[in-house]
Amino acid sequence: MTWFDAPADAATRLEAAGYLADAATATTTYLAGALEKPLLLEGPAGVGKTELAKAVSRATGADLVRLQCYEGLDEARALYEWNYKKQLLRIQAANAGGSGEGVDWDATHDDIFSEEFLLTRPLLTAIRREQPTVLLIDEVDKTDIEVEGLLLEVLSDFQVTIPELGTVAATRRPFVVLTSNASRELSEAVKRRCLYLHIDYPDAARERQILQSQVPDLDDRIAEQLVATVGRLRELELKKAPSIAESVDWARTLIALEIRDLDAKAIADTLGAVLKHQSDHERAVKELKLARS
Incomplete structure (x- = not known):
């Protein structure tokens, strides 16, 4: 392919x-x-x-x-593991079905370590597909x-x-x-x-492109304000800087609230869409000189 x-x-x-x-x-x-x-x-x-x-x-x-x-x-979670419970049941069944002469362990071993008892995990699954x-x-x-x-x-x-x-x-x-x-x-x-x-955070022009692609109803003026604000937030020493996905969430939040101007009050009221730690909220309010909501 x-x-x-x-x-x-x-x-x-x-x-x-x-x-x-x-x-x-x-x-x-x-x-x-x-x-x-x-x-x-x-x-x-x-x-x-x-x-x-x-x-x-x-x-x-x-x-x-x-x-x-x-x-x-x-390894058991990444590659594969054996279905130990099923193997034990097979061994018990083989013992119960024996004729008193004991069970052929080599045959049982080959049986229980076969495809039937193999639990594939993501790496092995991808290799075998x-x-x-x-x-x-x-x-x-x-x-x-x-x-x-x-x-x-x-x-x-x-x-x-x-x-x-x-x-x-x-x-x-x-x-x-x-x-x-x-x-x-x-x-x-x-x-x-x-x-x-x-891969780093996109520049302002590309982030506006991403927003326009993901949130086509977003007004150009609001998009420019949002991208500029997100850029300022990323320059702060935050515990978790806003991701691209959070920029998109913020844009959708503004549309849902019918906010047409991203002023200081609007930023303070919707900051939870982009910042997920209280310490980051406090730093943003201080650095951006926002009124506490």
Whole structure:
């Protein structure tokens, strides 16, 4: 499968899928498909890294398989595990059906470590799929560094080794996207296997484009005011700067309240759409000189 014909094709199809990609993003996305290499997206939370993987899935008609990373993630949740309860029941059934001469353990072992008892998790699921698949490994920086070792075989050879069954290689390589908020440095081994793209907050012009795409009813004047205000908020030392999704939520909030001028009172009254921590509210009220609502 050819994921995209060219960078321009990637940009056009991603836009049709609701994602406005700049030249660097379109080019790197095209190359990830053409070279069949994983794509590592790094940048602040809320800049569209996860959404890019979803947009590739929508633009190409591929199914999305997502591994959400978190502290404590292990092989059983990322790759596969055995259905131990079902295996135990099979062993008990084999013992109960024996003729008093004992059970052939080798035969039982081969039986319980077979496909029937295998529980696939996202990495193995994506590798085994024959249909076009986008594999999203989301927020990989939240895992322990040991988990990166589990990823290396998948990222380099697109295969998974199961000791009891052997090596399972991909018949159709998935389009792999890893995202990281850069909360810790990823290993060089992981980075070496990937194409890399840093995604930052968009400039004002592109953010207005995004708002116009996602909230077409938004007045141009309000859009300009909103983008300027969000830009000022991102310059503050906040616990969580406003994401693009929160800019869109704010725009929809203003439409719902029929606010036609984003003055200080309107900002103070609707700040909860973009800032989700009390300390951030207090800092914004102070720095932007807003009246407390």
